[in-house]
């Protein structure tokens with residue numbers, strides 16, 4: 001009897017290790033266990049503070065590389081407006097450029113995370129259109145906009161399906177939909193749907209897209225609601241994330257210290273939860289817009305991260321068309337030297 005159990009266990013382990021999604025999760029888990037935190041930057045290869053890459057670009061430009069000599073280890077990209085069937089996302093990135101950035105970054109040994117700011121399927125407004133509290137209800141099974149939403153998921157499905165490396169092998173990605181739902185600034189936010197509706201939205205998304213090589217990340221905003229109140233379940237979620245920013249104040253040194261203490265508290269919780277559930281923890285979005293306190297990296301972010309096991313930390317985008325909307329340094333930015341000190345610390349890795 002014992003031998004049978006043993007053989008069954010071996011068969012199960014072998015089966016799981018052949019599943020590309022399980023294999024990728026295990027690969028990420030090994031990186032996570034290393035104790036180093038991968039630094040990530042949103043839209044790093046497609047544009048930067050003063051430049052914008054055309055599709056023909058060879059994906060060599062990067063604000064992070066210009067400052068440090070290395071690419072970020074994690075590349076974030078957004079699928080927002082792919083559902084409209086056009087060529088560009090909501091921030092004017094061509095989907096063909098995103099695909100090329102994903103392939104390039106993957107072949108350099110990096111990790112890719114995709115978020116999605118879809119339009120409001122009911123009103124036609126943006127992801128931030130919270131005027132109709134029945135939007136989520138309307139796209140679930142039986143709802144008036146269900147088939148429209150299903151066709152949107154199909155478009156996402158096609159894009160994910162098209163992500164292959166130069167040998168034609170599927171590229172695994174971290175998908176992070178329905179983020180920051182603990183606030184109420186997106187149509188899927190806290191006051192815009194019930195717990196049941198929010199979880200049903202996740203389940204539907206998972207059902208349609210999970211055949212792709214996806215590791216799923218859940219990322220509420222910290223400081224709002226109970227972390228697990230709207231959790232879709234351990235059977236769906238692989239990565240426990242947090243989104244949390246530092247906001248400009250009268251005294252930016254003081255607010256940096258406050259951000260640091262808040263971050264420590266939230267990461268203590270997140271890392272313990274990930275440990276308990278066998279998941280991976282990550283700081284899925286953070287930053288200080290325009291980095292008005294140049295020592296934010298080493299006085300705010302770094303000490304906040306220290307002592308926490310995380311797969312990655314990702315700071316938001318450097319918009320080429322909004323000079324003060326940046327979250328990573330660029331050549332000549334006041335925080336350049338501090339960022340170099342941050343990435344040179346023994347807990348942070350770049351490519």
Ligand code: BMA
Pocket residue numbers: 078080090091117316317
């Ligand atoms: C926000 C801002 C917006 C952008 C959106 C999606 O935080 O950067 O300008 O459209 O993210 O990338």
